[in-house]
Amino acid sequence: MRRLIPKLFHYKNSVLRRTTPLLFQPAGTCRHLMKYLNFIPNAPDPSRTSKVGPDAACAEWILKLGGAVRFEGDKEWIRNYNFLPSVMNPDYKPGLVLDEIDGSGTSVMWVGFLNLSIVPTMKREDKTPREMTEEIEMLRRLLLPFNLECYKSLDEKLSLLNRAIAVHDGNAIIATVLFLKRTVKASIFNLELQKRPAAINHYVNFLNMRQNYAELENVLGMLNRHEDAAMLKYKQAVVINDVGSKISALKTCYRAHFQSEPSLVNDAHMVQEHISILERQRPIEVVFGDSEFRSFNDADSAAEREGRTPMFKQHPRAASILNMPVITTLYYCCYYHTGLQELNEKQFVWTALSARSRLKQWNGVEELLTAKVRLILKIRSRSRLKQWNGVEELLTAKGWFGGTKSRAVIGFDRVCEVLNKTGAPRDVLTKYLNLIDSSDRRLQVAKKLKCHNVVVDTCVALKDRAQIIDYARKLPITSPDYAYAQNAIKSSVSDFCKLHLTTHTLKMPYKESEIYYCI
Amino acid sequence: MAASMTSSPHPDFQYLKQKFCQDLEQHLSKIKGKKDIFIDHELMKPLDRMAGAALLKNNGVDKIFKLVSNQMATDGLEQRVYLTRPRMDSVKVITEHVNADKGQNHKRKYHIIFVPRRLHLCEMMLEYEGIHGDVTISEIEMHLIPLDRDILSLELPFFFRTLFLDQDETWLHTVARSIIGVQSLANTIPNVYCIGRRARMTFDLVNMMLGDARPDPDYTKSEIGSLVIIDRDVDYVTPLCSQVTYEGLLDDSFGIKCGFIEFGPEVTGKDQTAKLLLTSDDQIFEEVRNRHFSNVLGYLSEKAKSLQQDFDKRHTLQSVGDMKNFVSKELRGLKQQKTNLAYHIGACEQILMKKNKDDFEEYLQTEHSFLEGSSLRENITFVEELVQKQHSMIPTLKLFSLLSLTQDGVSSRDYKSLKTQFLHSHGFEQMLTFNNLNKLGMLTEQDQSGQISTPIGKMPSGVNLRRSSYRNLCKKLNLVPKTEDIDLKRPTNMAYVFSGAYSPLSCKLIEQVLNKEGFSGLEDITKYLTGDVYSRVEVRDHSRPKSAAAGPKLSKTVMVYFLGGCTYSEITALRFLGRIKGYRFIISTTSIINGSTLLNSVVEKSR
Numbered sequence A: 001m002r003r004l005i006p007k008l009f010h011y012k013n014s015v016l017r018r019t020t021p022l023l024f025q026p027a028g029t030c031r032h033l034m035k036y037l038n039f040i041p042n043a044p045d046p047s048r049t050s051k052v053g054p055d056a057a058c059a060e061w062i063l064k065l066g067g068a069v070r071f072e073g074d075k076e077w078i079r080n081y082n083f084l085p086s087v088m089n090p091d092y093k094p095g096l097v098l099d100e101i102d103g104s105g106t107s108v109m110w111v112g113f114l115n116l117s118i119v120p121t122m123k124r125e126d127k128t129p130r131e132m133t134e135e136i137e138m139l140r141r142l143l144l145p146f147n148l149e150c151y152k153s154l155d156e157k158l159s160l161l162n163r164a165i166a167v168h169d170g171n172a173i174i175a176t177v178l179f180l181k182r183t184v185k186a187s188i189f190n191l192e193l194q195k196r197p198a199a200i201n202h203y204v205n206f207l208n209m210r211q212n213y214a215e216l217e218n219v220l221g222m223l224n225r226h227e228d229a230a231m232l233k234y235k236q237a238v239v240i241n242d243v244g245s246k247i248s249a250l251k252t253c254y255r256a257h258f259q260s261e262p263s264l265v266n267d268a269h270m271v272q273e274h275i276s277i278l279e280r281q282r283p284i285e286v287v288f289g290d291s292e293f294r295s296f297n298d299a300d301s302a303a304e305r306e307g308r309t310p311m312f313k314q315h316p317r318a319a320s321i322l323n324m325p326v327i328t329t330l331y332y333c334c335y336y337h338t339g340l341q342e343l344n345e346k347q348f349v350w351t352a353l354s355a356r357s358r359l360k361q362w363n364g365v366e367e368l369l370t371a372k373v374r375l376i377l378k379i380r381s382r383s384r385l386k387q388w389n390g391v392e393e394l395l396t397a398k399g400w401f402g403g404t405k406s407r408a409v410i411g412f413d414r415v416c417e418v419l420n421k422t423g424a425p426r427d428v429l430t431k432y433l434n435l436i437d438s439s440d441r442r443l444q445v446a447k448k449l450k451c452h453n454v455v456v457d458t459c460v461a462l463k464d465r466a467q468i469i470d471y472a473r474k475l476p477i478t479s480p481d482y483a484y485a486q487n488a489i490k491s492s493v494s495d496f497c498k499l500h501l502t503t504h505t506l507k508m509p510y511k512e513s514e515i516y517y518c519i
Numbered sequence B: 001m002a003a004s005m006t007s008s009p010h011p012d013f014q015y016l017k018q019k020f021c022q023d024l025e026q027h028l029s030k031i032k033g034k035k036d037i038f039i040d041h042e043l044m045k046p047l048d049r050m051a052g053a054a055l056l057k058n059n060g061v062d063k064i065f066k067l068v069s070n071q072m073a074t075d076g077l078e079q080r081v082y083l084t085r086p087r088m089d090s091v092k093v094i095t096e097h098v099n100a101d102k103g104q105n106h107k108r109k110y111h112i113i114f115v116p117r118r119l120h121l122c123e124m125m126l127e128y129e130g131i132h133g134d135v136t137i138s139e140i141e142m143h144l145i146p147l148d149r150d151i152l153s154l155e156l157p158f159f160f161r162t163l164f165l166d167q168d169e170t171w172l173h174t175v176a177r178s179i180i181g182v183q184s185l186a187n188t189i190p191n192v193y194c195i196g197r198r199a200r201m202t203f204d205l206v207n208m209m210l211g212d213a214r215p216d217p218d219y220t221k222s223e224i225g226s227l228v229i230i231d232r233d234v235d236y237v238t239p240l241c242s243q244v245t246y247e248g249l250l251d252d253s254f255g256i257k258c259g260f261i262e263f264g265p266e267v268t269g270k271d272q273t274a275k276l277l278l279t280s281d282d283q284i285f286e287e288v289r290n291r292h293f294s295n296v297l298g299y300l301s302e303k304a305k306s307l308q309q310d311f312d313k314r315h316t317l318q319s320v321g322d323m324k325n326f327v328s329k330e331l332r333g334l335k336q337q338k339t340n341l342a343y344h345i346g347a348c349e350q351i352l353m354k355k356n357k358d359d360f361e362e363y364l365q366t367e368h369s370f371l372e373g374s375s376l377r378e379n380i381t382f383v384e385e386l387v388q389k390q391h392s393m394i395p396t397l398k399l400f401s402l403l404s405l406t407q408d409g410v411s412s413r414d415y416k417s418l419k420t421q422f423l424h425s426h427g428f429e430q431m432l433t434f435n436n437l438n439k440l441g442m443l444t445e446q447d448q449s450g451q452i453s454t455p456i457g458k459m460p461s462g463v464n465l466r467r468s469s470y471r472n473l474c475k476k477l478n479l480v481p482k483t484e485d486i487d488l489k490r491p492t493n494m495a496y497v498f499s500g501a502y503s504p505l506s507c508k509l510i511e512q513v514l515n516k517e518g519f520s521g522l523e524d525i526t527k528y529l530t531g532d533v534y535s536r537v538e539v540r541d542h543s544r545p546k547s548a549a550a551g552p553k554l555s556k557t558v559m560v561y562f563l564g565g566c567t568y569s570e571i572t573a574l575r576f577l578g579r580i581k582g583y584r585f586i587i588s589t590t591s592i593i594n595g596s597t598l599l600n601s602v603v604e605k606s607r
Helices: A004-022 A032-042 A046-052 A054-064 A129-142 A154-166 A170-183 A186-194 A197-209 A213-222 A226-238 A243-258 A262-284 A300-306 A310-314 A326-343 A352-368 A371-384 A388-394 A412-421 A426-433 A439-449 A452-462 A465-474 A480-497 A503-507 A512-518 B014-030 B041-050 B053-058 B088-103 B120-128 B159-165 B172-186 B197-210 B246-253 B283-288 B293-316 B320-357 B360-372 B376-388 B393-406 B412-426 B428-440 B470-477 B494-498 B505-516 B568-581 B595-602
Strands: A068-071 A098-102 A396-398 A404-406 B035-040 B061-067 B079-084 B109-114 B135-139 B151-153 B191-195 B226-231 B260-263 B274-277 B533-536 B557-563 B584-589
Touching: A154 A170, A154 A186, A154 A197, A170 A186, A170 A197, A170 B120, A170 B172, A186 A197, A186 A213, A197 A213, A213 A226, A226 A243, A226 A262, A226 B428, A243 A262, A262 A326, A262 B412, A262 B428, A326 A371, A326 B412, A371 A388, A371 A412, A371 B376, A388 A396, A412 A426, A412 A439, A426 A439, A426 A452, A439 A452, A452 A465, A452 A480, A465 A480, B014 B041, B014 B053, B014 B172, B035 B041, B035 B088, B041 B061, B041 B079, B053 B061, B061 B079, B061 B088, B079 B088, B088 B109, B088 B120, B120 B135, B159 B428, B159 B595, B172 B197, B172 B557, B191 B197, B191 B505, B197 B226, B197 B533, B197 B557, B226 B505, B246 B293, B246 B320, B246 B568, B260 B320, B274 B320, B283 B293, B283 B320, B293 B320, B320 B360, B360 B376, B360 B393, B376 B393, B376 B412, B393 B412, B393 B428, B393 B470, B393 B595, B412 B428, B428 B595, B470 B505, B494 B505, B494 B568, B505 B557, B505 B568, B557 B568, B568 B584
Parallel strands: B035 B061, B035 B079, B079 B109, B109 B135, B151 B584, B191 B226, B226 B557, B557 B584
Antiparallel strands: A068 A098, A396 A404, B191 B533, B260 B274
16 A cells, blocks of 8 residues: 555656646646646645655645545545644654545646546546546646636635745736635635735735726725825826816815825825816816806807907917916916916906906916026016017016116026027027126027127137137138127237237138137 | 857847747637737737738738727628737727627627736636627737847836836746746756845746756756846936937937837938837947947948948949949948948937937936036036926936935925925826835935834835935945046946946946855845845856866856846946956846836826
8 A cells, every 4th residue: 555655646746747847838728827826736845745754745735636635544534634633733743644545626737627526536546647647638628717716715715825925926816816805705805915915916906907996995094005095096086087076076185185194294285286276277267168167258268269369369279278287377377368468458358357366366376386487487478479578577676776687586597598498589688698697607508599699798708719719610601690709809819919910810710720829 | 949059149049039930820820711910009019020910911810900999990800819918908998899899799709819928807807898708818928029139028118117116926927937938948047146026036936937846957058157137126226317328329319119210200311200120230230339429420420431432342343243243242231231321320410419409418417416426406406497497207307316316315305395396397196106206216205314204004015115225335336437537439447338427236236246156245235225135056157266167167148137127228238248257148128118218107197
């Protein structure tokens, strides 16, 4: 009888040999994705074998797969894994010998295979290993979709889950988690889930993917992941299309998740601001049919549609103002509304009410931003509308003693950059470039903006002749800038060098060495 | 199966291609008769590299469609094949197709082929939508795609987000399978180094898949000596730096997808766009790809001159025989080179123009001083200005993240003010993006107390709270070279890939690990890393004087596997390392990324 045990192992090994190379078979001929779980209990555990001896390890293995064993000398069949007390015991002494194995209904690679009693009580004399292998091979071909339904006890389910987590296969993890969810009551499921971070992650992702937000919220709440829950709610709120519902969703979200969460203080502010910007944008852009604001029928979208205002005709809107960032909103207001009031006050008839409310709206928006950003926006919008006087007004401050003074909180270098981006002409740029205090910086900006006259002037002021010469060489000879530069060189030579230079050399295209020589 | 090792410096990965083609043919031929095929848009380019349309046509495919969302597909043949990644959204589109047909009582045969494997969730979805019985499901393995002689990629652009942000381990399986695939070609790799938590998981998974039943591997046959698996979260700094090598700049400016680059009319000078395959077969590209950009145009103009000379040879041809020879042998190659050269020059011009327009100089300057850790205040002001100007979002966010990473977190005051201004500029919805970046550790707020503020219970558990400390690593690994003048033309320092301002952290780590053959002696470096490290060394390098000269010889071929993507700059840096240290690097990655694609994958697109 003892001699037959190796045979059993032979059988076992033959299964395993078939299992392992499966991984290398071409895809499609086997189901290695779910086979993993299959593979888990099927996998041999050499550490176990060495610890408890081959017989006991084999018994464990077959029991895990749902079979039964009888040890030599025993009369009872052992069908439950937990009834292998000596094997489970860490101080187990080897010496048990297997007598018989019952493989009926086991999940040896055919987990859940109907109720067919595929392998009858496996008397060792019944089948040779070779026959067994063939049978398994055949069964595999018949194989039905893998399922986990044969695992009934909680321990089995959990050890399945643990194994899935241990091998880091997300596919197996989520399959077992969902199986657990389906087959045990919520309290057990939640309890076990909480113990296993990997399982949580996969479950959360799954819910996210299926957009099962109600359940997801529950799970996050259960795990005390308030921050994630808040973000989830916020995310759901911002994708709402209708402004009215969006605002109320944001308000609910704020009250439920952000208000009371100390770690989210800053984000809570942001949500509040988000609500307030939407509330300001809404009356500006009221869509017909929004009953609450029907009275504002001069709102911009309507005005644009009807073509009533020249402003929208001349400068059609790129997009609706709704859901635009704060800065864009303010820019919009500066562009369309302030501009209108200043330019076409008479042509454009505002009703007193809407004009006031509008003004209030964007004034409110302004408060959210720093003075610097406000200034940039105003300059940008005025410049786009080519209101140079307006730009000047923005950059003029009353002096202490009644006079006026040019001033810009952002520095004139950035004023120039903004102006350049919005297509301001050379003379405007020149004016503001000259207001840059540091001459080095002025030179740098002027070069970048290609304001050649300022470059030349600055070089003159810096008494840097070499640079003008260098710069002049890059200019096209026919351009007025070239003449300007030449002029500067000429005068600088006469001013600073007072050397004997013939006009002849000056007219020539310069070579650096010559000039140096002159100096 | 084994590659012809003696002739080529790298194991021959073309087998991966052949294998996939065989599998695909087998699957398609099983479906008798004519059929239409729908291909997942994420698989289009990879399939182009692996098989090509001809293979499909030869196997009874009539029309090829791209599978996109909200697609109506009620026409076409009675047999239909869907070739798709196992993703929920593409499965959703398929179910829509099938259900639309069902609604019209149209009977059709559907075959879904999942690449590289079928997932439980996808099948569940099919079952849930009531069409599990109407389709046949199968799978084809497609793992590493040989993009070039030394680059293998899984082309899974969503990998980074799924694994690092969502902590979803599903795709580790694919990585592990691909490593097994490589080992079956080039035999078991003796030395394995894992940098990061996921790297270790992957390696465990490999071992678990191989099982214990396998015989002891014979390391004398190993064609690849070492495998370094590295997590992307170990080094976020490198991908966020602007690339300045030619290949990197091409990717940053035009986007290289699966080795293909598409040039618009502004580069080609014609009306239509041109698609170019960038591999080492393109001689001109091979010559310039690893160069610092400042060193590219010079070469190209030289090349233009020499090409002209070659063309001019035709005037000096003496006999008819010579002429025939010239036309049949050289002309074609020359013409091809000429077109490519024109594209490369056009691309260079475009890059220069774009960079000049975007104040690239200042941007780069700021980036470099972040890396160096100097003039912090001014640089923060620069970032602030970008935010206020509504400069495009991704570059701004890149710089903001870089600030956080290099300072080991942004100081609370700056963080709050910059974040608020950023939300004002780009919409409050971006709060979600900040939340994501925070979770990843790419953009964090410094805690005044110097301790980790979030209680353990609140963090998504399993997240390693230790963040890598750039400042310390920078000092220990000498990432920012001390000397100012790095020769960009004939580089002697790895830092040349970033104009001499910084050597990629990931590559420096790999250098150290290979040098030390493990992590012992590197404790004062590894303690600053985000994840844990692990090594298994079976064969020591005998070329070193100390070790005994017994046992198998260690191959100098090293495979580096980036989990979560790598940049072209890193590839270039590794090539450089290989050149000076005598390694042959094979770079495997889940996808090729750059700063923009990396950030784009974690930005919440709510609108």
